[in-house]
Amino acid sequence: DIVMTQSPDSLAVSLGERATIKCKSSQSVLYSSNNQNYLAWYQQKPGQPPKLLIYWASTRESGVPDRFSGSGSGTDFTLTISSLQAEDVAVYYCQQYYGTPQTFGRGTKVEIK
Amino acid sequence: EVQLVQSGAEVKEPGESLKISCKGSGYSFTSYWIGWVRQMPGKGLEWMGIIYPSDSDTRYSPSFQGQVTISADKSISTAYLQWSSLRASDTAIYYCARSDGGNWYDYWGQGTLVTVS
DSSP: OOOEEEEOSEEEEOTTSOEEEEEEESSOOEETTTTEEOEEEEEEOTTSOOEEEEETTTEEOTTOOTTEEEEEETTEEEEEESSOOGGGOEEEEEEEOSSSSOEEOOOEEEEEO | OOEEEEOOOEEEOTTOOEEEEEEEESSOGGGSEEEEEEEOTTOOEEEEEEEETTTTEEEEOTTTBTTBEEEEEGGGTEEEEEESSOOGGGOEEEEEEEESTTSOEEEEOOOEEEEEO
């Protein structure tokens, strides 16, 4: 199985400041034939199902604010919230869909400082 | 509007069987995969498996293979997750989600809470 390791487990950021979440895969999730990274990011707020934010490591889902961005390739990825808003308080998960079983990171809890 | 509507919360005793459902609407049910994800109380997301309703091609996580059965009835646009003998450790919220090409999950059901006690 591909293990997804997220860091940190939690972080507290002031409103309007940048939040950065890391995700590292135990093997590359870059598919050479199409040069795509098989990685997605989700946001989960308490009592709600996850919401898709980013796929192909850096493509923002329709309707997702542009303060959310994804970057990275191969085994190292980053989700950045450029200017944290109160409504961004949530747990964020990365997911690889390169191999079966698909796997999620353990999550990063983002709070307001 | 794309929707995945899951069946309601269940309370079961250990050893009982259970089948929960996920009904898709607002899109071509047979053109997308449906995945199932477990979330134990206060914990993260665990991928259980995925099914392509058009031909019922199904893949399981080794962690769940033999423990659950994923199925679909395309005639009623519904996917299922079932257990033959529940355990207390099956207590969790179970989500179904739609996947384009078996990749990321763009629409999620509201979740079904299963309590085994």
